[in-house]
Amino acid sequence: MAEFMTRAAAPRVGDARERPSTIATQPYERPGPPDGAEAASILDSTRASVDPELRSAIDSLPPAMRRIARYHFGFENPDGTPAVGGAGKAIRPALVLSAATALGGPAARAGAVKAAAAVELVHNFTLLHDDVMDRDTTRRHRPTAWTVFGDADAILAGDALQALALLLLARDPHPASAQAGARLASCVVELCEGQQADTALETRAAGEVTLPEVLAMAEAKTGALLGCACALGALYAGAPEEDVEALDAFGRAAGLAFQLIDDVIGIWGDPGRTGKPAGADLAARKKSLPVVAALTSGTPAAAELAALYGAPYDHRDLERTALAVERAGGRDWAQGQASDRMASAMDELARAIPDPEAAGGLLSLAEFVTRRST
Amino acid sequence: MAEFMTRAAAPRVGDARERPSTIATQPYERPGPPDGAEAASILDSTRASVDPELRSAIDSLPPAMRRIARYHFGFENPDGTPAVGGAGKAIRPALVLSAATALGGPAARAGAVKAAAAVELVHNFTLLHDDVMDRDTTRRHRPTAWTVFGDADAILAGDALQALALLLLARDPHPASAQAGARLASCVVELCEGQQADTALETRAAGEVTLPEVLAMAEAKTGALLGCACALGALYAGAPEEDVEALDAFGRAAGLAFQLIDDVIGIWGDPGRTGKPAGADLAARKKSLPVVAALTSGTPAAAELAALYGAPYDHRDLERTALAVERAGGRDWAQGQASDRMASAMDELARAIPDPEAAGGLLSLAEFVTRRST
Numbered sequence: 001m002a003e004f005m006t007r008a009a010a011p012r013v014g015d016a017r018e019r020p021s022t023i024a025t026q027p028y029e030r031p032g033p034p035d036g037a038e039a040a041s042i043l044d045s046t047r048a049s050v051d052p053e054l055r056s057a058i059d060s061l062p063p064a065m066r067r068i069a070r071y072h073f074g075f076e077n078p079d080g081t082p083a084v085g086g087a088g089k090a091i092r093p094a095l096v097l098s099a100a101t102a103l104g105g106p107a108a109r110a111g112a113v114k115a116a117a118a119v120e121l122v123h124n125f126t127l128l129h130d131d132v133m134d135r136d137t138t139r140r141h142r143p144t145a146w147t148v149f150g151d152a153d154a155i156l157a158g159d160a161l162q163a164l165a166l167l168l169l170a171r172d173p174h175p176a177s178a179q180a181g182a183r184l185a186s187c188v189v190e191l192c193e194g195q196q197a198d199t200a201l202e203t204r205a206a207g208e209v210t211l212p213e214v215l216a217m218a219e220a221k222t223g224a225l226l227g228c229a230c231a232l233g234a235l236y237a238g239a240p241e242e243d244v245e246a247l248d249a250f251g252r253a254a255g256l257a258f259q260l261i262d263d264v265i266g267i268w269g270d271p272g273r274t275g276k277p278a279g280a281d282l283a284a285r286k287k288s289l290p291v292v293a294a295l296t297s298g299t300p301a302a303a304e305l306a307a308l309y310g311a312p313y314d315h316r317d318l319e320r321t322a323l324a325v326e327r328a329g330g331r332d333w334a335q336g337q338a339s340d341r342m343a344s345a346m347d348e349l350a351r352a353i354p355d356p357e358a359a360g361g362l363l364s365l366a367e368f369v370t371r372r373s374t
Numbered sequence: 375m376a377e378f379m380t381r382a383a384a385p386r387v388g389d390a391r392e393r394p395s396t397i398a399t400q401p402y403e404r405p406g407p408p409d410g411a412e413a414a415s416i417l418d419s420t421r422a423s424v425d426p427e428l429r430s431a432i433d434s435l436p437p438a439m440r441r442i443a444r445y446h447f448g449f450e451n452p453d454g455t456p457a458v459g460g461a462g463k464a465i466r467p468a469l470v471l472s473a474a475t476a477l478g479g480p481a482a483r484a485g486a487v488k489a490a491a492a493v494e495l496v497h498n499f500t501l502l503h504d505d506v507m508d509r510d511t512t513r514r515h516r517p518t519a520w521t522v523f524g525d526a527d528a529i530l531a532g533d534a535l536q537a538l539a540l541l542l543l544a545r546d547p548h549p550a551s552a553q554a555g556a557r558l559a560s561c562v563v564e565l566c567e568g569q570q571a572d573t574a575l576e577t578r579a580a581g582e583v584t585l586p587e588v589l590a591m592a593e594a595k596t597g598a599l600l601g602c603a604c605a606l607g608a609l610y611a612g613a614p615e616e617d618v619e620a621l622d623a624f625g626r627a628a629g630l631a632f633q634l635i636d637d638v639i640g641i642w643g644d645p646g647r648t649g650k651p652a653g654a655d656l657a658a659r660k661k662s663l664p665v666v667a668a669l670t671s672g673t674p675a676a677a678e679l680a681a682l683y684g685a686p687y688d689h690r691d692l693e694r695t696a697l698a699v700e701r702a703g704g705r706d707w708a709q710g711q712a713s714d715r716m717a718s719a720m721d722e723l724a725r726a727i728p729d730p731e732a733a734g735g736l737l738s739l740a741e742f743v744t745r746r747s748t
Contacts, residue, residue, distance in 0.1 A: 062567040062594075064574070129533060133526040152507040152573045155529060156566040159503060162533065163562035166540040170555035178552055181544035188537035192530040193436040199526045200438070220436075 028346070028356035028363065039368035042361050046094040046116070049109075053117040057164055068157035072128055072145045088140060091369055092119045092229040098361035099233025099247050102353050112236035114172045115180050119229045121165035122184060126191055126225075128158035133199055162188060176235040183235070187228035194220025201287050206295055206309045214292045215256070223255035226369075230362070234352070246352035253345035254366040260338040261370050263288035264331060267322050270371070279318045282325075285309055289337075294330030301328035342370060402720070402730040402737065413742035416735050420468040420490070423483075427491040431538055442531035446502055446519045462514060465743055466493045466603040472735035473607025473621050476727050486610035488546045489554050493603045495539035496558060500565055500599075502532035507573060536562060550609040557609070561602035568594025575661050580669055580683045588666045589630070597629035600743075604736070608726070620726035627719035628740040634712040635744050637662035638705060641696050644745070653692045656699075659683055663711075668704030675701035716744060 058069045070076045077083045093116035100112040130136070131144040132154050138144065146154035169181035197217035201209055230251035234244040266288055269278025281288045287295075294305050305324040308317055325331060345366055353359040432443045444450045451457045467490035474486040504510070505518040506528050512518065520528035543555040571591040575583055604625035608618040640662055643652025655662045661669075668679050679698040682691055699705060719740055727733040 061563060064570040065563065065567055125533075129529055133529065153570060155503055155507065156570045159499075159533070159536065160563045160566040162536055163540075163559040163566070166537075166544075167556055167559035167563070170540075170544070170552050170559055178544050181555065182541055185537040185541035185544055189435060189439065189534045189541070192534040192537070193439055196438040196527060196530045 028350065028359065036364075036368055038360065038364040042094050042098060042365060043090055043368075046090045046097050049097065049113050050090060050093045050116045050120065053113050053168075054120060057117060057121065057168055061160060061164065064153070065157055065160040068145055068149050068153050069124075069161060071148060072124060072139075072154075072157065074140060074142065078148050088120075088123075090120065091365065092123050092225060093117065094365055095119075095226060095229035095251060095362065096233040096236075098365055099230045100237045101233075102237075102358045102362055103234050103239045103243060103247075104237025108233075108237035111174055112233055114168050114174070115177075115232045115236055116229075118165040118168045118180075118184060119225070119232060121161045121168070122188060122191075123225060125158040125161035125165065126188075126195070128154050128161065130195060132158075133195070174236060176232075176238065180232045180235050183228055183231055187224050190220045190224040194218075194222075194224065197221070204287075206285075206287060206291075207306055209287050209292050209295070211289075211292055211296050214287065214289055218259040218289060219252060219256055222259040223252035226255035226258070227251035239352070243352040246348045250345045250348040250352070250362065250366075253341045253348060254369060257338045257341035257345065257366075258369045260289050260334045260341065263290050264334050264338075265371075267291070267325060268331070279322060282318060282321045283313055283315070285313065290325055290330035290334040293333040294325040294328035297328045297330070297333075299328045301325075338370065342366065402724065402733065410738075410742060412734065412738040416468050416472060416739060417464055417742075420464045420471050423471065423487050424464060424467045424490045424494065427487050427542075428494060431491060431495065431542055435534060435538065438527070439531055439534040442519055442523050442527050443498075443535060445522060446498060446513075446528075446531065448514060448516065452522050462494075462497075464494065465739065466497050466599060467491065468739055469493075469600060469603035469625060469736070470607040470610075472739060473604045474611045475607075476611075476732045476736055477608050477613045477617060477621075478611025482607075482611035485548055486607055488542050488548070489551075489606045489610055490603075492539040492542045492554075492558060493599070493606060495535045495542070496562060496565075497599060499532045499535035499539065500569070502528050502535065504569060506532075507569070548610060550606075550612065554606045554609050557602055557605055561598050564594045564598040568592075568596075568598065571595070578661075580659075580661060580665075581680055583661050583666050583669070585663075585666055585670050588661065588663055592633040592663060593626060593630055596633045597626035600629035600632070601625035613726070617726040620722045624719045624722040624726070624736065624740075627715045627722060628743060631712040631715035631719065631740075632743040634663050634708045634715065637664050638708050638712075639745075641665070641699060642705070653696060656692060656695045657687055657689070659687065664699055664704035664708040667707040668699040668702035671702045671704070671707075673702045675699075675703075712744065716740065 054073070055075065058066060058073065058075070061069060067076075067080065070080075071078055071083075074083055096112055096116035096119055097109050100108040100115075127139060128145055131139055132146045132151050136144055137147050144154070145157060149157075166181055166185060169177045169184065172180075174180075194217055197213070198221055201214065201217060227248040228251070231244050231248035234247040239247070263281065266281030266286065267279065267290060281291070291305070291309075295302055295309070301324045305321065305328055308321045308324060311317075346363075349359050349362055349366075353362070356363075428447070429449065432440060432447065432449070435443060441450075441454065444454075445452055445457075448457055470486055470490035470493055471483050474482040474489075501513060502519055505513055506520045506525050510518055511521050518528070519531060523531075540555055540559060543551045543558065546554075548554075568591055571587070572595055575588065575591060601622040602625070605618050605622040608621040613621070637655065640655030640660065641653065641664060655665070665679070665683075669676055669683070675698045679695065679702055682695045682698060685691075720737070723733050723736055723740075727736070730737075
């Protein structure tokens with residue numbers, strides 16, 4: 001398995017940009033491959049702007065909810081002492097602020113900080129609940145909240161974070177806040193449906209799951225909140241309805257591209273960057289996008305894969321399983337789809353923000369989440 | 375035990391109004407004891423106004439969330455066929471509409487229907503989650519949602535109902551909707567803290583739990599949403615801030631009175647009306663308000679009760695346990711507290727709505743929830 005991991009980890013899907021179909025950044029004709037420095041700088045400045053708002057919102061919670069939330073966000077240890085490290089990369093707040101900046105300049109960015117914090121609170125509410133449902137024990141290299149505080153406390157802290165997110169917007173005097181609140185609440189409903197579809201898919205026989213189903217699930221579970229983040233930024237910039245929708249579509253498409261690539265990594269690995277060992281999703285018999293594409297391909301490799309997925313997990317079969325997904329076309333399909341979704345994301349972005357200079361921040365973030373840059 | 379139930383069920387706590395300290399309805403000097411007909415009529419007309427809004431909101435959910443929500447509300451059976459019976463009594467929406475009517479007349483009532491539906495959605499989100507956490511298997515005489523659909527689906531449907539509640543308010547063009555959304559979201563945070571306190575109290579040794587703790591828990595878990603319902607009605611009537619706060623305080627105090635009486639019924643029974651057998655809370659070793667009052671009374675009966683609560687449950691001890699709570703003063707304390715809270719509820723109500731005619735609806739509902747009328 002060690003050999004498999006080393007070998008499989010080498011060709012990263014990020015290299016998809018070297019494929020012939022590299023239409024992704026065409027609308028803007030960017031000079032050469034991005035290096036990720038811009039994204040890193042946007043994420044840094046986002047955290048600098050949003051963290052104080054986020055911490056102050058969390059500190060406004062009553063004691064028990066505050067303690068669980070502060071642990072989950074990585075602000076403190078279970079015993080209440082300050083923790084080093086901390087919250088996630090803040091991709092979603094960065095999308096809010098970058099969209100606001102692209103469409104309304106620095107003033108719009110400054111006005112959208114509460115909205116950015118609200119999106120991050122919603123994201124973290126879903127993480128708390130998903131970890132309970134999926135029985136995941138590790139999150140951001142630390143034990144998940146339910147393993148520390150119990151299921152009930154993790155569920156309640158998630159509930160409180162959802163309420164806190166919508167409270168931030170309801171109290172925000174910005175003229176876009178009511179529309180943003182409605183959009184974010186609507187997105188939560190979609191996230192719930194997506195997570196429901198995900199848990200339901202996992203209990204069904206591999207052969208019964210269709211590709212449109214898993215694509216719809218991934219869009220609801222992953223694309224919806226990235227799209228909502230971009231749309232909120234546009235709303236806070238006072239952008240017209242069609243630009244808000246274009247930004248939503250941009251974020252959704254980029255989110256789906258991200259999920260496709262994440263699923264490729266879940267099979268062929270990228271352990272240095274995600275902490276996820278190669279083959280993890282196969283070992284868990286996950287019906288990820290490349291796996292379902294392979295299973296429904298009608299190829300001989302599909303039948304082999306179905307037999308392997310039907311049998312109890314044996315780590316000696318891991319390499320053969322990954323090879324079956326690849327031979328059935330699952331890897332190529334996922335990489336092609338990721339490229340297509342990124343191309344469509346770029347089209348949407350160019351429609352709302354034709355100026356490549358202005359669109360640069362969102363473009364860098366999209367490249368970052370899809371691992372097209374480091 | 376049958377004999378115990380019959381005997382214990384007889385003296386209802388509603389009879390507390392015959393005690394000397396019957397200051398409850400004093401501010402209004404109502405003529406004679408209420409008969410509950412007014413409350414029943416308010417609840418009927420509330421359901422007639424709010425049900426269409428509630429059903430249309432639930433039907434706007436995506437398929438999986440809709441199905442679970444429709445089952446939980448009693449609109450349909452697990453297989454999707456229409457169900458008879460249905461949702462709860464709609465006390466909270468009735469408080470919203472009655473408060474709006476009392477302070478702003480029929481126009482305010484008509485404008486507050488979405489807010490009333492939002493409060494009912496929040497209430498039901500908490501029921502879905504509480505049932506998962508408490509492992510309760512029956513709700514409104516039907517199997518709870520998690521027993522039918524599983525924990526994940528029940529958690530997700532609860533999440534979606536919270537979002538739907540705040541979505542209704544965020545989309546409501548009424549000038550009070552943003553303030554109402556903020557107030558409701560804030561209330562959700564308090565409900566979460568209350569439920570957390572409740573689950574945490576149940577894992578602690580009976581002797582360690584204090585009376586102020588359980589009172590604070592009951593106020594957060596039960597009083598907060600009743601208070602919020604009344605406050606939302608006042609907001610939608612365009613009432614000044616001090617009246618909104620007085621209505622909140624009225625609902626909170628009435629909610630606490632309700633909880634005290636519900637806890638008395640959980641020990642001495644009222645099986646015909648609640649479906650809850652006498653002694654249920656004692657059998658479950660629940661640290662309800664009368665039990666904690668008894669345990670912390672410093673009486674010889676408190677020591678006896680502590681010993682009984684420390685031992686594994688034996689149904690032959692049920693009558694002795696109830697008697698120990700009574701001898702330690704738990705029943706008298708709870709009934710006295712319920713009277714005091716009702717008196718304070720009436721004071722708050724009279725402050726905001728001095729006209730007994732206008733306050734009549736809220737008064738009837740308060741009497742109804744505290745079983746002061748049938």
